[in-house]
Amino acid sequence: MSKVEDFLTKEEEQEIVEAIRVAEENTSGEIRVHIEKTSSKAHFDRALEVFHQLRMNETHLKNGVLFYFAVADKGFAICGDKGINDLVTDDFWDCTKDIMVNHFKSGNFKQGIVDGVLNAGEQLKKYFPSFEGDTNELSNEISKG
Numbered sequence: 001m002s003k004v005e006d007f008l009t010k011e012e013e014q015e016i017v018e019a020i021r022v023a024e025e026n027t028s029g030e031i032r033v034h035i036e037k038t039s040s041k042a043h044f045d046r047a048l049e050v051f052h053q054l055r056m057n058e059t060h061l062k063n064g065v066l067f068y069f070a071v072a073d074k075g076f077a078i079c080g081d082k083g084i085n086d087l088v089t090d091d092f093w094d095c096t097k098d099i100m101v102n103h104f105k106s107g108n109f110k111q112g113i114v115d116g117v118l119n120a121g122e123q124l125k126k127y128f129p130s131f132e133g134d135t136n137e138l139s140n141e142i143s144k145g
Contacts, residue, residue, distance in 0.1 A: 004037050004144050007071045012110035013142050019114040020140040023121025028128045029084070030064040030138040031117055032056060036145030038072040046070070047077040050145065057081055059137045063128045065120055067113065076100070078120070087127050096120050 008016070020031050032054060039046040047068035051057060056064035062083030069076045078093045096119045103112030 004035050004071060007035055008110055015110060016113050016117065016142060017140050019117040023117050024136065024140070026130050027121055027125040028061055028063060028130055028134045029121070029124035030056065030059050030136070031067070031120055032064065032138055032143065033067045033069070033113060033117070034143045034145065035069045035071060037070065039070045043068060043070055043073070043075040044077040044079060047079045051079055054138070054143060056138060061128060063124065064138060065124065067116060084124070084127065092123065096123065
């Protein structure tokens with residue numbers, strides 16, 4: 001499966017958007033998902049590009065997280081902003097990646113993304129709990145390239 005449009009159904013996309021909403025309920029962190037066909041760059045490098053294109057680096061607390069997917073390459077990356085990276089260990093996202101990879105191996109991409117997003121929300125609330133007056137700074141919709 002290499003086409004972005006064929007990667008997830010509309011219903012699966014809505015389940016992911018809902019997972020983002022739920023994950024962000026208890027954290028001031030901001031989560032986005034971006035899907036594209038392929039990248040000529042290393043997936044993490046491309047994820048950083050997309051992170052800036054989506055203006056995720058402009059959140060108040062620098063606590064945005066991007067889940068990036070290159071479907072034809074069968075690759076993905078998770079990148080967090082400076083506010084997160086300054087507080088967490090280098091292997092912070094490993095448990096989230098492991099949860100996702102276990103689902104991906106069986107072809108269950110939607111559930112892997114949903115569980116990854118929900119786990120990220122749980123991890124983020126330890127460092128960035130929600131607070132009164134916290135607003136959703138970034139769209140929860142899936143972006144595509």
